[in-house]
Amino acid sequence: MGHLTNDEFFTKLADVFNTRKAKAHGAIYLTQKRLSYNTNQTPPSPENEEQDALADLHPSQPLPLLVRATNGKGKEHRAAKVKLSTVVQPDDLAGFYARYAEVCKAGMAALKPRDRTKRKAKAKKRKGGGGGVAPAS
């Protein structure tokens, strides 16, 4: 399966999140790693492997990232499996992650929203406690 463009990736990822929301159970996996496949045309010879291992740490050029998304369907539900993948060029990283954050935040609606009730309760307690203490003393 070929890689999608970033735009396609985001629209399809949003779809995946939406179906997940509708079903109310299941998982979504998002993975990112350096795209190391097919980047250097010449396969490293065993003699150079030591050098390559070190060259890995300081690549002369920024390398693209591979971002994948699946809905975690295994063998039994192979037909329902969704696999998305896209390649992010190093120049696009900032823009990609900005949109990524948007999509994820919109999609992960089942997480706990920020709980303000506790804070309010505490504030009330403080107020109430202060009021209670003052007449007693």
Added chain:
Amino acid sequence: MPYYAKSEDWLHQSALLLQARPSTTRITTRYHLKPARRVPKPKKSDPSQPTTTTQSTQPQQPSEGKGQEEGKPPRGRLILKTFDPCSGATLKYKTSKAAEVTRLIQMLGTLGRRMAGVNVADEAEDEVMADVSTPVVEGEGGVGVGSGVQTPTLGQTAGGGGGAAVGGKEQAQQQGGGGGKGKKKKGKR
């Protein structure tokens, strides 16, 4: 396979792992939903209801239904995992707070930059510039402590934008910027 209590710790360790093995390390984000399996507790209304007639069972059923509906909205979990198949090192962080999502994705972004081999320093410089510019605006208001208070609120309103959300390193840089600002102030006075 440690879980870290703080996302900053996870970010730091992941950055170190990425530094060591940038080409094999991968970061997986798992978001999963679980139907809430909270057993609806028999409410206090039960003892009161035997006093009434059998008609009370009809109102009771909707109340139970309500309880199930309240328990129903599934809870999501978010698990970040940095894994290096070469050494088998696994670093994890899990959360269930929606407020953290944006910050965590930004962390993924910073780690992604490391993964790609982009010079992180270039980006960091830009952010330092942004950080310096904000306290200058607030400089008239008063002391550096005030600006320190205001930056987190900025981060909250902007959905975790800005330097405060990205991680410990940039927080350190913020402090550095604040210090520089203080010196400037002294010079002016």
